[in-house]
Amino acid sequence: xxxxxxxxxxxxxxxxxxxxxxxxxxxxxxxxxxxxxxxxxxxxxxxxxxxxxxxxxxxxxxxxxxxxxxxxxxxxxxxxxxxxxxxxxxxxxxxxxxxxxxxxxxxxxxxxxxxxxxxxxxxxxxxxxxxxxxxxxxxxxxxxxxxxxxxxxxxxxxxxxxxxxxxxxxxxxxxxxxxxxxxxxxxxxxxxxxxxxxxxxxxxxxxxxxxxxxxxxxxxxxxxxxxxxxxxxxxxxxxxxxx
Amino acid sequence: xxxxxxxxxxxxxxxxxxxxxxxxxxxxxxxxxxxxxxxxxxxxxxxxxxxxxxxxxxxxxxxxxxxxxxxxxxxxxxxxxxxxxxxxxxxxxxxxxxxxxxxxxxxxxxxxxxxxxxxxxxxxxxxxxxxxxxxxxxxxxxxxxxxxxxxxxxxxxxxxxxxxxxxxxxxxxxxxxxxxxxxxxxxxxxxxxxxxxxxxxxxxxxxxxxxxxxxxxxxxxxxxxxxxxx
Numbered sequence: 001x002x003x004x005x006x007x008x009x010x011x012x013x014x015x016x017x018x019x020x021x022x023x024x025x026x027x028x029x030x031x032x033x034x035x036x037x038x039x040x041x042x043x044x045x046x047x048x049x050x051x052x053x054x055x056x057x058x059x060x061x062x063x064x065x066x067x068x069x070x071x072x073x074x075x076x077x078x079x080x081x082x083x084x085x086x087x088x089x090x091x092x093x094x095x096x097x098x099x100x101x102x103x104x105x106x107x108x109x110x111x112x113x114x115x116x117x118x119x120x121x122x123x124x125x126x127x128x129x130x131x132x133x134x135x136x137x138x139x140x141x142x143x144x145x146x147x148x149x150x151x152x153x154x155x156x157x158x159x160x161x162x163x164x165x166x167x168x169x170x171x172x173x174x175x176x177x178x179x180x181x182x183x184x185x186x187x188x189x190x191x192x193x194x195x196x197x198x199x200x201x202x203x204x205x206x207x208x209x210x211x212x213x214x215x216x217x218x219x220x221x222x223x224x225x226x227x228x229x230x231x232x233x234x235x236x237x238x239x240x241x242x243x
Numbered sequence: 244x245x246x247x248x249x250x251x252x253x254x255x256x257x258x259x260x261x262x263x264x265x266x267x268x269x270x271x272x273x274x275x276x277x278x279x280x281x282x283x284x285x286x287x288x289x290x291x292x293x294x295x296x297x298x299x300x301x302x303x304x305x306x307x308x309x310x311x312x313x314x315x316x317x318x319x320x321x322x323x324x325x326x327x328x329x330x331x332x333x334x335x336x337x338x339x340x341x342x343x344x345x346x347x348x349x350x351x352x353x354x355x356x357x358x359x360x361x362x363x364x365x366x367x368x369x370x371x372x373x374x375x376x377x378x379x380x381x382x383x384x385x386x387x388x389x390x391x392x393x394x395x396x397x398x399x400x401x402x403x404x405x406x407x408x409x410x411x412x413x414x415x416x417x418x419x420x421x422x423x424x425x426x427x428x429x430x431x432x433x434x435x436x437x438x439x440x441x442x443x444x445x446x447x448x449x450x451x452x453x454x455x456x457x458x459x460x461x462x463x464x465x466x467x468x469x470x471x472x473x
Contacts, residue, residue, distance in 0.1 A: 058335050062473045076473070083247050083337035091328035095260070097267040102260075109256045110336035112247045136267075152332065 010035050011071055011191035012057060012160055018065030019052055019215075026052040028215035029066065032193075034208070036159075039182070039192035041202030041223075044212035045239050050195040051090070053212070054162045057193065058087045070160045083111065086158030088166045092149040096138035100124060100148040103137055104155050111156035123151035126184075128177045142169040150178055154185065161185055163194045167201050179205065199235060203228050211238040247337035250345065257333065257346025262353060264323060271319045275312040275358045282308050283365045297370040302433040304370070306426050308362045309355075309386065310393070314415050316354040317397035320347050321405035334471065344467035348398040348460070355390045359383070372437065381436045381445060388452040389429035392459045396421040399463040402470045421459075428452045 012034040019027040026049045034040045044050050055061045057070055059082045068075040071084035087093075094103045101120050108116035108123075124130045127147040137145055146169045153161075161182070167175050182205055186192060196202045203209065209226055211219035211234075219238045226234075248256065265272060286304045290297075324330035333343050363382060367374055374382075397418050404413040432448035 060331060060334055060473065079247055079337045079339060082335050085335060087331070087335050089328065089331065091331065093329050093332035094327055095264055095323075095329055096326060097264045098260070102263070106256065106260050107332065107336070110248065110253060110333075110338055112245050112337070114245045 009072070010069075011038075012040075012069070012193060014057075014066065014068040016066035017053070017056065017063055017068050019049075019056055019061060020064040026215055027056065027064075030212075030216060032210065032217070032220070034191040034193060036189040036191055037186050038207045039186060039194060039205050040208045040210060041194045041196065041206035042210045042212055043196065043199060043202060043235055045241075048212040048239075049215040050212055051164055052215075054087065054089070054164050054193065054195055057160070058082075058085050058162050060087075083156075084159040085162060086153040086156065086160070087162045087164075088150055088153045089164045090168075092137075092145050093152065094137045094145060094149055097136060099134050099136050100129060100140065100144075100151075101133040103148060104152045107152045108155045113156060119155050120151070123155040124148070126154070126177070126181050127151045128173060143171050143174050146170055147174050147177065150181065154181060157185070157188065157190075159190050161190050161192045163192065163196075165196055166194070167196070167198065199232055200228075203231065211235055213239050248342075250339050250342045253336075253338035253342035254345035254349060257343060258349040258353070261320070261323070261347065261350035265350070265354065271316045272354060272357060275315045275354075276361045278315060279308050279312045279358060279362045280365055282311070283362070283369050287369045297372060298437055301366055301370045301372055302430050302437055305362060305366045305382075305433060306430045308366070309359060309389070309429075310419075310422055310426055311415075312358045312362065313351075313355045313390070313393055313397065314418070316358070317351055317394070317401045317418070318411050318414055320351050320398055320401045322401075322410065325405065340468035340471060341464045344398060344402070344464050347402075348394050348463075351394045351398050352390055355394055356387065359386045359390065374437065378436050378439070381442065382433055385429055385432045385436070385445065385449065385452070388449055388456060389425050391456040392425040392452065393422055395456070395459040395463040396425075399467055399470070402467060406472075425452065425455050425459075428455065 010033040014030050014032050017027050017030040030053060032040060042050050056063055056068060059076060062076045070081050073081040075081060104120035104123055105116045108119045113119045121130060124133050127150055129144055129147045132140060132144055137148060166178060170178060194202055206223045209221050209223050210217045290300060400414050400418045404410040407413055428448045428451040432445040435445040
């Protein structure tokens, strides 16, 4: 008798996740499961609840209902959960007066890395911005700031990576560096959740795909079950766009 | 990796970052220093020396300047985190929320002490106060003791008001009532020192200040996590 292989424990898991802002429901029963080395790409129109979902998983917002866990820690999970998370959001989360190195080193120190300066330089190097390490962030272009922001989010090699439109503002070199960094994190066993409006970008890296509308998943498939050629049509149908 | 830092190590990291930002921009300190000198000058030119002696007026002037110049820096404390939502970077870091408060408060304390370093000699010079080094050191000690409580309250209210549209107006409105007992004790102790009375009287007020410091620092550190919208 052969033992039945058990699937790897999910790094990110939600069951019936609900988040309300006063009487407005932003997340309305989201179920998801992302294992080590997997990437869930979430598409959806503005206001679908994508960013709220990431902020709940990052520990910035508490769930109003249902359950959620990251890296085996139930949310709200405090310090233990946040230690495993790297977040890239619409905002750079950088201090304009500090240099690129100082910004990333600051994040490294808050994560308790043994060699914060070396870790910061390594992260900046991976994103191709080590040459700008001593430049104040306020004088960097939007694209370079985005790369520094990504270095800040990845400096502690998180097990859970949450990305909200990470390719925005990046040129081809920056986008390639980000893709390489994401592939590196995936192959290292990190679980990724990528929110984007760009179907091609999402499908290129995803192992699972979801479409969100009005706070819930209206489509949730494995990436290999999706035909990229017809996905745009499926997406429009899922979010209720005619034509 | 050695694991997330403890509360004091994280607080120091945040304070050092805030002080570096302030040193680079000097935005708040220069404003507060200019305010200090201008306020002292306005009090000087509206003062009638035949009606009120310098020794009677100076403590009040000093504490009015301490209070309002300090508010200038406290206003910026959390406002600086709003640009590009840097505050989110702090809140997703694996540190206790109280460390964010303590780090901010420590940086604010250094800021306020820097302003006092300008204010004390300015008032002593403008009002030609006959103070020895001992008295100046005593006033500095009172100022430090009072600043701890002022900064604790001011940092908490800065966090509470930063997301409101009228933050710069709301902060003094909310914080000043809590400043009153500290400013009262500080001003009373300063009067005794400037008048050249025995230091035992000033020490009694110092004990009151230390008691307020303990209560406000603990209460505000515990209350801070509840100001964060989650």
